[in-house]
Each structure stands twice: as C-alpha cells, then as structure tokens.
Amino acid sequence: MSWLVPSLPTWGRSTPASSSTSLIPDEEDIDAPPPFPLLNSHQRSSAPTPSSTPSFSIAPPSPPKANGNDEEEPSDLNIAIVDAPLGDMLPPVSTTRKPNFGIQKGGLDPASNGLNGAEKKPDPVKKKKGKVALTPGHSALDWARLTSSGQDLRGVHGFQRVTLAELKEHNTPDDAWSVFNGMVYNITPYLPYHPGGEDEMMRVAGRDGTKLFMLTHSWVNLDFMLKECMVGVLVRG
Numbered sequence: 001m002s003w004l005v006p007s008l009p010t011w012g013r014s015t016p017a018s019s020s021t022s023l024i025p026d027e028e029d030i031d032a033p034p035p036f037p038l039l040n041s042h043q044r045s046s047a048p049t050p051s052s053t054p055s056f057s058i059a060p061p062s063p064p065k066a067n068g069n070d071e072e073e074p075s076d077l078n079i080a081i082v083d084a085p086l087g088d089m090l091p092p093v094s095t096t097r098k099p100n101f102g103i104q105k106g107g108l109d110p111a112s113n114g115l116n117g118a119e120k121k122p123d124p125v126k127k128k129k130g131k132v133a134l135t136p137g138h139s140a141l142d143w144a145r146l147t148s149s150g151q152d153l154r155g156v157h158g159f160q161r162v163t164l165a166e167l168k169e170h171n172t173p174d175d176a177w178s179v180f181n182g183m184v185y186n187i188t189p190y191l192p193y194h195p196g197g198e199d200e201m202m203r204v205a206g207r208d209g210t211k212l213f214m215l216t217h218s219w220v221n222l223d224f225m226l227k228e229c230m231v232g233v234l235v236r237g
C-alpha cells in the first residue's frame with residue numbers, strides 16, 4: 001500500500017539505520033516510485049559528488065555582517081528576497097518638490113489676493129458663528145434616539161392647518177413653533193439638542209425661520225431631523 005504514501009523521491013525519505021544507503025529502491029517494494037533523478041539521467045551524472053545526498057533547500061539568510069560590508073558572493077540558491085531587510089524594500093523617498101502654485105502655508109499668496117501683502121482681516125459684517133456646549137445627554141445621537149423612540153414630539157393630535165396668527169402664539173421655549181419650507185414644526189423638544197444653542201433657535205420661534213436656517217446651515221437635513229416634530233402646514237387665513 002505504499003502508493004498511499006506521498007510520492008517523495010526515495011532519497012528524500014528517511015531510511016532505517018539498518019538499511020543500505022543505496023539509491024536503488026527496496027527490491028521487496030515493487031510499488032515504490034522511480035528514483036528522481038533517474039539513475040541514468042543526465043542530471044544525476046552531472047552531479048558533482050554522486051555519493052552525497054542531493055539538497056534542494058534554500059540556504060538560510062546569512063546574518064548581517066558586523067563590518068557593514070553587505071557584499072556577498074552571488075549565488076543562485078541564496079535568494080536575495082529572503083536575505084533583504086524589509087526596510088530596504090521600501091520605495092525610495094522622492095526628492096522632487098511638490099508644486100505649491102504660489103500658495104503659502106496658512107493661505108493664499110499675499111501677492112495674489114489683492115491685499116498687497118497686508119494681513120487679511122476678519123470680515124466685520126459676518127458674525128462669528130459657533131457651536132455651544134450641549135448639556136450631557138443632548139448629542140446628535142441622543143436626538144436620533146429620541147426621535148426613533150416613538151415618543152410624541154408634536155404636542156398635537158393629527159396634522160394641523162396652522163394660520164400665521166396661530167403660529168405667532170407659539171413663541172416661548174416651552175411652546176415654540178416655527179415654519180421651515182412651509183411646514184410648521186414644534187421646535188421645543190429640539191432646543192436643548194441644537195448645536196448652535198437654544199437662543200439661536202428661539203430667534204425663529206413663532207415665525208418663518210426658513211431664511212435664517214438656510215443662511216446658517218443649508219446643508220443640515222431639517223426634514224429628516226424634525227420629521228417627528230411636524231405639526232402641520234402653514235395656511236393663509
């Protein structure tokens with residue numbers, strides 16, 4: 001049943017100490033695979049010492065030389081990839097300077113921004129905007145949790161048709177309605193969650209806040225954020 005054994009060449013098998021060192025397969029084992037290289041092959045005849053056991057293993061990497069001289073006798077078995085330290089395989093650092101198109105660190109080239117080298121002053125018309133420190137438990141994630149909790153955030157039953165006069169009455173922090181894009185929202189629940197602060201939000205309480213909202217942060221998805229706070233639609237009357 002020796003055909004079940006992985007077909008290693010006979011010279012690769014460990015032979016019992018008592019058996020002969022001959023390369024000729026055991027006469028009793030008629031199923032033994034042929035030796036490789038074949039006994040009469042050119043490869044075998046050109047081997048330097050026929051008596052020695054052939055070895056095809058890759059030579060282990062040689063230790064780094066203390067004198068720093070890395071030069072070594074070239075050898076087809078001593079593969080350079082095994083030997084090379086990882087750092088040597090990294091691509092070389094580019095010495096090419098990247099173009100900066102006249103832009104200096106910290107902004108545009110003063111010569112090209114019309115300031116004739118003068119320091120750029122902040123625009124006095126634009127008010128500095130800023131986020132406020134929200135009280136614990138009032139992050140954007142907390143708001144998302146609240147709106148998906150099923151809790152009533154509208155404060156009204158059903159979809160309302162709200163007149164302007166009605167809207168104006170809802171202008172206190174405890175009862176604040178505002179209009180965005182024609183829809184009326186109860187903004188009271190959102191006040192402590194607003195990154196811009198409650199005071200900014202209260203500027204639009206009881207009135208249409210669309211313009212201020214869009215001027216401040218048109219990128220904010222209000223429809224999605226306040227969909228659970230929708231009271232109804234603004235109507236004439």
Ligand code: HEM
Nearest residue numbers: 129130131187195196200201204209212213216220222225
């Ligand atoms: C109910 C409607 C509103 C919602 C849902 C809302 C939502 C938000 C959100 C999500 C941010 C953070 C934006 C970001 O980090 O990019 C923010 C910031 C801010 N909001 Fe509002 N906002 C509303 C109305 C308003 C109004 C009416 C004002 C009034 C001016 C205002 C003023 C601000 C300010 C000043 C900031 C800070 C902007 C910054 O960080 O530079 N928001 N708001």
